[in-house]
Amino acid sequence: MTGRRQIISATLIMAFATSLSRVAGLVRDIVVARLFGAGMVTDAFFMAFTIPNLLRRFFGEGSLTAAFVPIFSEVFHQRGEKEAQQLANRCVSLLLAVMLIVVVAGVACSPWIVKGIGYGFSQIPGKIELTNQLNRLMFPYIGLVSLLALITGILNVRGHFFLPSLSPLFLNLSMILSALTLGHIFSRPIFALAIGVLLGGVIQLLLQVPALTKYGIRLRFNFHFRGDAQLKRIMLLMLPGIVGVAIYQINIVVTRLLASFLPDGSVSYLYYGQRLFEFPQGIFIVSLAQAALPMMSRQVAEDDQQGLQQSLSFALTLITLFTLPAIVGLVLCAQPIYSLFFLGGEFSSKALENTSLALICYAPGLVFVGYSRIAAQTFYALKDTRTPVMISFWTLLVNLLAGVLLMNIYGFAGLAVALTLSSMFNALMLLFLLQRKTGTFIRSALFVPVLKALPVCLLMGVVVSAMLQLTDWSVSGMLLSKGASLLSAVVVGILVYLGGCYLLKVQEIKQGWQLLKMRKRE
Numbered sequence: 146m147t148g149r150r151q152i153i154s155a156t157l158i159m160a161f162a163t164s165l166s167r168v169a170g171l172v173r174d175i176v177v178a179r180l181f182g183a184g185m186v187t188d189a190f191f192m193a194f195t196i197p198n199l200l201r202r203f204f205g206e207g208s209l210t211a212a213f214v215p216i217f218s219e220v221f222h223q224r225g226e227k228e229a230q231q232l233a234n235r236c237v238s239l240l241l242a243v244m245l246i247v248v249v250a251g252v253a254c255s256p257w258i259v260k261g262i263g264y265g266f267s268q269i270p271g272k273i274e275l276t277n278q279l280n281r282l283m284f285p286y287i288g289l290v291s292l293l294a295l296i297t298g299i300l301n302v303r304g305h306f307f308l309p310s311l312s313p314l315f316l317n318l319s320m321i322l323s324a325l326t327l328g329h330i331f332s333r334p335i336f337a338l339a340i341g342v343l344l345g346g347v348i349q350l351l352l353q354v355p356a357l358t359k360y361g362i363r364l365r366f367n368f369h370f371r372g373d374a375q376l377k378r379i380m381l382l383m384l385p386g387i388v389g390v391a392i393y394q395i396n397i398v399v400t401r402l403l404a405s406f407l408p409d410g411s412v413s414y415l416y417y418g419q420r421l422f423e424f425p426q427g428i429f430i431v432s433l434a435q436a437a438l439p440m441m442s443r444q445v446a447e448d449d450q451q452g453l454q455q456s457l458s459f460a461l462t463l464i465t466l467f468t469l470p471a472i473v474g475l476v477l478c479a480q481p482i483y484s485l486f487f488l489g490g491e492f493s494s495k496a497l498e499n500t501s502l503a504l505i506c507y508a509p510g511l512v513f514v515g516y517s518r519i520a521a522q523t524f525y526a527l528k529d530t531r532t533p534v535m536i537s538f539w540t541l542l543v544n545l546l547a548g549v550l551l552m553n554i555y556g557f558a559g560l561a562v563a564l565t566l567s568s569m570f571n572a573l574m575l576l577f578l579l580q581r582k583t584g585t586f587i588r589s590a591l592f593v594p595v596l597k598a599l600p601v602c603l604l605m606g607v608v609v610s611a612m613l614q615l616t617d618w619s620v621s622g623m624l625l626s627k628g629a630s631l632l633s634a635v636v637v638g639i640l641v642y643l644g645g646c647y648l649l650k651v652q653e654i655k656q657g658w659q660l661l662k663m664r665k666r667e
Contacts (some may be wrong), residue, residue: 166310167424169317174420175486176321177338180328182491183413183500185272186335188405191416192263193279194342195401196251197287212379214298215526220375221302232375233299234367239376240295242368244288251284262398265405275333282339289346296353299362308356315352316345396544396567400560403548410496411557417496418503418561421482425471426514454583457523464515465594466651470642473606475508477613478631484618485627494619499557506561513565513572516591520575523583532578540571594651601645609638 181187213236221229251258259266259277266273297309323341328334357364370376404411479501488497521533544567551559576591612634616627 166313178492179490183496188412189276312349315348319345414499417500422507468512479504510565510568513568516572
């Protein structure tokens with residue numbers, strides 16, 4: 146029970162912090178949508194921001210964290226704090242050196258990089274040039290956020306999750322304030338948004354200083370890499386991890402590259418749709434996966450096979466129980482949400498309709514993204530980064546082939562469906578191979594919760610749909626009545642779902658509540 150309590154505790158801490166960040170992210174997107182709309186300028190910004198995000202995943206949050214946390218956790222728990230501190234210093238020094246080279250090369254090669262991922266923009270005068278300027282301005286962000294990812298891994302192993310999870314809040318706040326206050330300085334106000342990205346990266350990094358101080362972690366330069374066996378192990382694990390993360394991110398790049406050949410606004414519709422899709426993903430899925438990795442890494446280090454199986458089974462069950470109702474909610478509430486928060490200013494009725502459609506096409510992939518995240522983290526905890534790489538490669542091919550086929554029929558919506566299909570393929574293949582590696586218990590962790598949750602989700606969907614139909618979401622304004630209608634539908638939907646799970650005696654809901662009460666008494 147201790148393992149489950151630690152996972153739930155860490156997940157809730159990160160989910161709370163991430164909720165604040167996601168709300169700020171929603172406000173940021175509202176500001177961007179109302180100030181800049183969904184057209185050439187926003188297409189250029191979102192495409193330019195794709196590149197630093199892509200490389201951030203290569204060198205930071207994805208591959209580095211997945212390789213660093215299991216090894217650092219092993220050193221910390223088995224060899225002590227002093228050796229763990231030395232390993233952290235060498236990793237920080239190496240990362241800074243690599244990032245300096247990457248940033249300089251990225252700024253210098255920006256025109257070719259931009260043309261490679263947004264070739265379709267060349268058809269519209271000035272669009273690819275604007276994308277290049279924005280990319281060069283934002284490129285140093287990857288160095289800041291990659292260092293942040295490493296520090297996050299250090300703090301997570303030490304049991305601290307709150308401040309790292311809270312850091313995206315300040316990125317969003319920085320972008321919001323910059324867009325609102327600095328736009329008049331530039332001939333093209335969109336540059337203020339790019340300035341906000343850079344300032345946000347600096348603030349995110351500085352925010353971790355109090356936590357580092359609390360745990361007595363003093364990061365220093367240490368370039369004595371030769372002979373460090375643990376650093377070598379991290380690099381060997383990280384290399385296939387980079388390829389795996391690269392392939393996953395290339396899926397997104399491929400989608401935006403294909404969208405660049407579609408009419409103006411297509412990249413923006415997909416971006417806004419994906420941003421809301423990532424809201425529940427970031428609050429729960431990412432928090433749960435990040436909370437489970439240190440726990441499963443420790444269980445692997447201690448050769449606790451039974452504990453690892455229990456943690457994995459519990460995490461997969463929670464993913465099912467939380468994502469299925471979220472999918473129903475996203476599909477039903479897509480237009481109401483965009484109508485309430487986005488409609489108005491430069492964000493037109495056409496943008497409302499198309500962005501809502503993009504979100505509806507993305508929504509079914511939520512559960513598969515959750516399964517993939519947990520399965521991949523389990524492979525990382527087992528120090529197996531090769532399997533996720535192999536599956537990611539085939540996932541890329543599925544996304545590319547489906548995207549080319551469906552975009553010719555359904556436009557940007559076809560690209561969203563293709564990404565959902567590739568997510569499903571990725572999850573099913575990872576779970577199939579993970580089951581062979583760890584045991585057959587995965588089946589019960591997936592199918593039993595699904596069978597219990599589906600009828601409750603159906604009932605919830607009927608109730609929420611009936612409530613939302615009482616409001617006209619196609620017109621702008623009426624913020625109070627729209628807000629009251631949407632909030633009422635969401636609250637009632639949550640109550641119906643939780644009540645149904647309680648009546649059907651879904652044990653994981655009860656266990657989670659019991660663990661929370663136990664923690665409060667402590």
